[in-house]
Amino acid sequence: MKNFKPYFAVIFTSTQTEDTQGYDEIAEKMELLAKQQNGYLGMDAARNDVGITVSYWESLEAIKNWKANTEHLFVQQKGRERWYNWYNVRVCKVEREYEFRKS
Amino acid sequence: MKNFKPYFAVIFTSTQTEDTQGYDEIAEKMELLAKQQNGYLGMDAARNDVGITVSYWESLEAIKNWKANTEHLFVQQKGRERWYNWYNVRVCKVEREYEFRKS
Numbered sequence: 500m501k502n503f504k505p506y507f508a509v510i511f512t513s514t515q516t517e518d519t520q521g522y523d524e525i526a527e528k529m530e531l532l533a534k535q536q537n538g539y540l541g542m543d544a545a546r547n548d549v550g551i552t553v554s555y556w557e558s559l560e561a562i563k564n565w566k567a568n569t570e571h572l573f574v575q576q577k578g579r580e581r582w583y584n585w586y587n588v589r590v591c592k593v594e595r596e597y598e599f600r601k602s
Numbered sequence: 603m604k605n606f607k608p609y610f611a612v613i614f615t616s617t618q619t620e621d622t623q624g625y626d627e628i629a630e631k632m633e634l635l636a637k638q639q640n641g642y643l644g645m646d647a648a649r650n651d652v653g654i655t656v657s658y659w660e661s662l663e664a665i666k667n668w669k670a671n672t673e674h675l676f677v678q679q680k681g682r683e684r685w686y687n688w689y690n691v692r693v694c695k696v697e698r699e700y701e702f703r704k705s
Contacts, residue, residue, distance in 0.1 A: 508611075508613060508692065508694055510611060510613070510656055510696075512646050512656075516704070543615050543652055543654055544650075544652075544654075545648035545649050545650045545651075545652055545653060545654045546648050546650065547647075547648045547649065547650075548648075549646055549647075549648055550648060551646055551647075551648045551654045551656060553613055553615075553654060553656075579702055579704075583702065583704070584703070584704045585701070585702065585703050585704065586701070586702050587699065587700070587701045587702075588699065588700050588701075589611065589696045589698075589699045590696070590697050590698045590699070591611055591694035591695060591696050591697060592694060592695045592697055593613075593692045593693070593694050594693050594694060594695055595692075595693045596690065596691065596692045596693070597690075597691050598688070598689070598690045598691075599682055599686065599688065599689045599690075600687070600688050601619070601682075601686070601687050601688065
């Protein structure tokens, strides 16, 4: 693909505990916080049996900085203690991309 | 990370039309068909406002073969005609991964 500039995706898959109190509010707050990070490109999220959040970033450096963000670190800890039974984080390089839009 | 063997992920995000007739059945059928492909590693899916399906593959070759699978090609065409207003496909190399599991 011509002029495609690779970027990065973090695929976060998770299953929740029964203690979901405060989760939605914090998730929304984290999305707002991520948007303020340098190198943030976007985010997609959906949850049924499994939750999938994919965030998009300009560089691995931007992902590292987001992971180390103080407020985010605190929420990661809360997530392990309360909200998640299981999660998986995959750091990926987006190598190509195509889109369909109904005309 | 030691001994991490890179593999590939296809991030498929989509929004549906109002015509969802037959969709669930075909989606299930496609998952079964994908599982039979060489190099298939797994799949995660969830849908709210946006649908996210991530499939995992051993190689780019395996992804190419899946995309070109005759039955899958037919369903891709149906998807564009009927089920999807929009979709995006990102082909990614998974560079690292970590997991949390509540003990």
